[in-house]
Every structure is written in C-alpha cells, then in structure tokens.
Amino acid sequence: MSAMTTGNTSRADANRRRILDVALAELLRDPDASMDQIARAAGVVRRTVYGHFPSREALISTLVDDAVQALAEAHAAGREGVEEPAEALARSVLAIWHIADRYRLLVALAQRTVTTQGIRERLTPVRESCADLLRRGLDRGAFSSPLPAPALAYVHEQILFALMEAVNDGLLAAREAGRSAAVTVLTSAGVPAALAGALVEKIGD
Amino acid sequence: MSAMTTGNTSRADANRRRILDVALAELLRDPDASMDQIARAAGVVRRTVYGHFPSREALISTLVDDAVQALAEAHAAGREGVEEPAEALARSVLAIWHIADRYRLLVALAQRTVTTQGIRERLTPVRESCADLLRRGLDRGAFSSPLPAPALAYVHEQILFALMEAVNDGLLAAREAGRSAAVTVLTSAGVPAALAGALVEKIGD
DNA sequence: CGTACATTGCACATCGTTGTGCAACTGCAC
DNA sequence: GTGCAGTTGCACAACGATGTGCAATGTACG
Numbered sequence: 001m002s003a004m005t006t007g008n009t010s011r012a013d014a015n016r017r018r019i020l021d022v023a024l025a026e027l028l029r030d031p032d033a034s035m036d037q038i039a040r041a042a043g044v045v046r047r048t049v050y051g052h053f054p055s056r057e058a059l060i061s062t063l064v065d066d067a068v069q070a071l072a073e074a075h076a077a078g079r080e081g082v083e084e085p086a087e088a089l090a091r092s093v094l095a096i097w098h099i100a101d102r103y104r105l106l107v108a109l110a111q112r113t114v115t116t117q118g119i120r121e122r123l124t125p126v127r128e129s130c131a132d133l134l135r136r137g138l139d140r141g142a143f144s145s146p147l148p149a150p151a152l153a154y155v156h157e158q159i160l161f162a163l164m165e166a167v168n169d170g171l172l173a174a175r176e177a178g179r180s181a182a183v184t185v186l187t188s189a190g191v192p193a194a195l196a197g198a199l200v201e202k203i204g205d
Numbered sequence: 206m207s208a209m210t211t212g213n214t215s216r217a218d219a220n221r222r223r224i225l226d227v228a229l230a231e232l233l234r235d236p237d238a239s240m241d242q243i244a245r246a247a248g249v250v251r252r253t254v255y256g257h258f259p260s261r262e263a264l265i266s267t268l269v270d271d272a273v274q275a276l277a278e279a280h281a282a283g284r285e286g287v288e289e290p291a292e293a294l295a296r297s298v299l300a301i302w303h304i305a306d307r308y309r310l311l312v313a314l315a316q317r318t319v320t321t322q323g324i325r326e327r328l329t330p331v332r333e334s335c336a337d338l339l340r341r342g343l344d345r346g347a348f349s350s351p352l353p354a355p356a357l358a359y360v361h362e363q364i365l366f367a368l369m370e371a372v373n374d375g376l377l378a379a380r381e382a383g384r385s386a387a388v389t390v391l392t393s394a395g396v397p398a399a400l401a402g403a404l405v406e407k408i409g410d
Numbered sequence: 411c412g413t414a415c416a417t418t419g420c421a422c423a424t425c426g427t428t429g430t431g432c433a434a435c436t437g438c439a440c
Numbered sequence: 441g442t443g444c445a446g447t448t449g450c451a452c453a454a455c456g457a458t459g460t461g462c463a464a465t466g467t468a469c470g
Contacts, residue, residue: 158367
C-alpha cells in the first residue's frame, strides 16, 4: 500500500487526471458535490480519490489553481503586444472564450462565499489587468462609460458568464458565441456597435 | 404549546418578520447558512424558527417568493405605459435597483443548482418580459446587438448583479449606482453612450 | 390572577459527509 | 511466477445539520 503519495504509474496518473476532469464537471453542476459523487462519476471509489488528494479542499484547490493559470495565460496571450485598447480587449475575450469551460468553474465557485475563500484573491491579478486595459481605453476616449474601470471590469467578467450560460441553455450558437461575447463586451464599454462588430470581424477567430 | 401554526400574536409576528429579514441577510452571506446560524442571528433559538417554518426549504421558499414578487412588481411598474424601448428599459432598471438587496439573494441562490431548483423558473416571467422589451428595441433599431434577445436578457441580468457586487466591494458609489446601471445596460444593448446618458439623466432617479 | 400562546432548553433519532485504517484483490513489469 | 503500486471494499469514528418531542419558562391580555 503506502498509498500513491509519490508513485507515478501510468494508470495512477490517468486516474488522477480523470478525477480532476470529472470533478470539474461535477462541481460545476453542483458546487456542493460530495467526494462520493465525484468518485462515482469518475468511475472509482471514494477511497481512491483520497489516495490522490488528501482532502476535498486540496482537490478543489488544485482545480482552481489550474483554471486560474490557464485563464491568466489565455488573457496574457490575447492582449500581448497589442497597443490599441479596443483590439486588446477583443483579443483577450476571444482567447479567454476558448477555455470558457474551466472559467465557468471559477465563477461558479467564486460566487459562493464558502468552499474556498481564496478564489477571488487568486483571480485578482487577471481582473486588475482587465481594469488597467479598460482604464487606458477610457482615458484615451476609445471607451465610454459612467463606471470607474474596476467596476467595468466586474461587468466584463459577468457578461462572459452570462453568455456561457446562454450557450448552455441553447439560446446562443456556440460557434458564434466567442465573437458575440467580444462584441458585447466592447459595446458595454461604450464602443459603438458598428465599430465593435467590424473590429471583431477583422480579428476573426 | 400546539405551536404557533395559526397564532397571530404581535410578538410572534414580529419574530417571524425578523427571522425572515435576518435569514435573507444571512443566506446572502452564505447560501449554506444553517438554521442555527439564522436563528442565533435573529436572536432566537433554533427551535423557535421551526415553530414558524416547518423546514429549511419552507423558509427559503417563502423568502424567494417574496423577493420574486417584489422584483416583478418593480419591473412592471417601471415599464408600465412607456412605449419607447430604451426608456422602458431604463425605467425598469432604475425601479429594480431600489429593491436590489432582495434581488441579490435571488441571484445568489439562482446561481446554485441546489437549495431550491424552482428559482430560475419562478424568475422566468420577468426575464421573458425583459427579452420582449429587448426584442422590440432590436426590431425597431433602437437597440443593436449580435445577440438574440433572450441571450441579451441574460447579459442584462448579470450586469445588474455585477454592479451590485461592485457597490458591495466599494468600487462604485451607491448613490450613483442606479443611474450607472441603467446607462450600462442601455449601452450593452447598443444604445450610443451619449444618448444613453442623456436619456437616463432626463428620467432621473 | 389566570388563561392562552410564544418561546426556551434540553433530549433524541436520523442522515449525510469527511477522513482514516486495514485486508484483499488486480494488473503490469521484471 | 514474484513483487509492487494502485485499487477496492469494507468498517469506523467524528462531526454537523435536520426535524421532532416535551416540560418549563416567559409574557401579553382579559
């Protein structure tokens, strides 16, 4: 026995991965999903999950860390080297949209006070990066809003969540969702609708 | 004893009210708040709460019903008799904002799958009314968006939630929040920023 | 005062979840 | 095959939450 604390068998690693994947989906469906629900959904026994993760907290923490990292990378890659605020924002949204599923877990968990209280803090850097971007755009007149940049960043965040829900509920075609999200975010920042549409169309993807 | 099933003492009624009020605040802070936490916060014993509400479910259900009703009334009163979509939307947002605290509980609970699964359905009429409003605006060119009306209604909903959070976190002055919310909702629907600002300013409060 | 009802303070059974311990089993590699 | 890491299937203790029962206490109102 000695558990799988350090072991690196192919089988063990595959299981660990599957547990993480399934836990993501399961917790998304129900943030209070028990270890048993997760284990069963992953096709293993509860005891096995505890072999890979010492506690429920640890499992969720791993999940959140991974998601935050992926998100931060997508965001950074999107706005990298782009000077114009509107285009940087559009690219960031399009890039983030590709890992939308992981992001949804974050929001779902961040919405709740409990479970893990560190999520909002861990997301802060990304949110602040967005706020900076928005502030720059507001300063140079590319954007227009009665809101201060940080509040506008909240709006930005929630718009993405709203559209992920819309896709989930069949109100929006998944294929066009990314572009629509980018346009809507730009529009909510005061970019004229026609201009926002043209810009996103030019960027493509 | 015979419990306070039908009794209408002044004291009992006052307690019932206080329990509901406190439960609202407590559940907002933590959707998983226990009956004991709620009872203690209300200054009574857990057993007393069970005197007024047969179960946790019943307590929450009462809370949600009240909130939905207040919300629906505010929304209806706001758009009542107003023909122009943009103005109707602005008035609706301003009216809804006044009972924002109650609405926040709804969103906080609606975000979760559990607890009470009927919330989304109970909110549907209001959301559809908003979608109709948005559709009318899109049809006659007052609004502009790549999104279908129902998806835009989701965005509308989430923007309000985002700004409530922003107020909570001190990023936005409560006094101006209502007007800012109205402007932002209009803007996200494609109404030019200058026009949206002027319209909301004209309506006032 | 006495009646009527609300509230309290316990006790209790029940249930679900977490985390751990241990023996038996499985599958893959050497 | 032998061995070893991972997995399984139980059993278990601990905890917290729900919902109920009942006797004692408190408080309004005639």
